[in-house]
Amino acid sequence: MKEKIIEKVRIGKRISPEEALTLWREASFFELGALAREVRFRIHPERIVTYIIDRNINYTNICISGCKFCAYYRPPGKEGGFVLSQEELFRKIEETLALxxxxxxxxxxxxxxxPFSFYVEMLQSIKKKFPEIHIHGFSPPEIVHFSEISGETIEEVLRELIKAGLNSIPGGGAEILVDRIRKKVSPNKCSxxxxxxxxxxxxxxGLKTTATMMFGHLETIEDRIEHLKRIRDLQDETGGFTAFIxxxxxxxxxxxxxxxxxxVEYLSMLALSRIFLDNVKNIQASWVTQGPKVAQVALEFGANDFGSTMIEENVVAAAGVSHRLSVDEIERIIRDAGYEPRRRRMDYTLIS
Ligand code: SF4
Incomplete structure (x- = not known):
């Protein structure tokens, strides 16, 4: 059974969720890796690994969602809550451009x-001062929140944000796209x-977005595969996801x-994602959570992108995990793995 599925992947055929589950259960660690690598090179024949120079800017850590997996937020009124001032925001963007x-x-x-106008004005002020910066902002739960506080539809909210300068949307807040799990880990977040x-x-x-999956909490492997299926189905419909993380x-x-x-589990899941998501072009390695060595191995398990330099990262750091890499280090790690590092934009066009 496993052999037939491996053969199917090798000749470029799509696999079903049931077949993905069989692969997960029956293929060895190295079989999964080798298969994902083959798919990666079919989609990206060049030995290039991309990355982007960007900065995570968290405009507030005050949050009413109270997700059980989040070490970053502060409930309203609690010590340590902040809303970034325009001055701080601009300083962070200036530093990003300088790097x-x-x-x-x-x-x-x-x-x-x-109010919703706060976010619209924040985008307008950024674009007025820094017209060249690409704003990759507001994951779906934030957009849903804006819709709820403003009484506008999701489409109306998005249209206003785009008009104010939003360029693309990150795939955060997906966690596992199965409501049974969402109810347990983030009961107040959108479905x-x-x-x-x-x-x-x-x-x-017309916005491009990324898609993510946060796994390894209360979900089963079947839930993870259901998540991949929902991403693949939407990608069939729209083609709007640039990458999966x-x-x-x-x-x-x-x-x-x-x-x-x-x-081993991280790399296996990465490989299965590469194999299953035949319509998502790019798969990112997560050096921020895995550290540089595992992320380097991830390049042999289906990843073709090293993510971002993350000049600033606060959310994973709040969970006690902090890996830091400079541009030089990222390039060296990619070269040491036998690939050519290339800088890119959000839409994966290369910067020469
Ligand atoms: S993950 Fe996001 S929505 Fe959930 S508690 Fe943390 S900051 Fe709030």
Whole structure:
């Protein structure tokens, strides 16, 4: 059975969720890796690994969602909560540009009091001062929150954000796109269907987005495969996802007490994602959660992209995990693995 599925992948045929499950259960670690590598080179024949210089900017950590896996947020009124001032925001963007950055990843908690106009004005002010910066911002739960506080539809919210300068949307807040799991780990966050609706609408309006999966908490392997299936189905419909980023849950300082996903499981899941998502062009390695060595091995398990330099990263760091890499280090790690490092934009066009 396993052999037939491997053969199917080798000749470029799509596999079903049931076949993905069989591969997960029956293929060895190295079989999964070798197969994912083959798919990677079919899609990207050149020995190039891309990365982007950008900075994660969290405009607030105040959040009413209270996700059980989140070590970053502060409930309203609690010590340590902040909303970034315009001055701080501009300083962070200036530093990003000075380091050769082309993009900011702008995300925050679901703040109960800031009106929708706050976000629109934030984008307008950024674009006025820094017209060249690409704003990759507001994951689907934030967009749903804006829709709820403003009384506008998701489409209306997106249209206003695009008009104000939003360039693309990150795939955060997907966790596992199965409501049974979402109810346990993030009961106040938008449903799987809403997450997909935001992405579907964004794609229809011409925005590119990424997709993520945070795994290794309370879900089963069947749930992970269901998540991959929902991403693949939407991609068939819209073609709007530029990349898929699977990353393991970091349990430190959170309310979910489970053992950490180990590298073999991470790499196997990465490989299965590459094999299953035949319509998503790019798969990112997560050096921020895995560290540089595992991320280097990930390049042999289906990943063709090293993600971002993350000049600033706060969310994973709050869970007690902090890996830092400079541009030089990222390039050296990619070269040492036998690939040519290339800088890219959000849409994966190369920067010469
Ligand atoms: S993951 Fe996001 S939405 Fe959930 S508690 Fe943390 S900041 Fe809030």
């Amino acid at each position: 050769g950055g082309v993009q900011i990843l702008l995300q925050g908690g679901l703040h109960p009091e800031l 799987a269907e809403k997450w997909l609706e935001v992405m579907r609408t964004a794609h229809r309006l 699977p990353w393991p849950f970091q349990p430190g300082n959170t309310e979910i007490d489970v053992p950490k996903v180990m590298p």
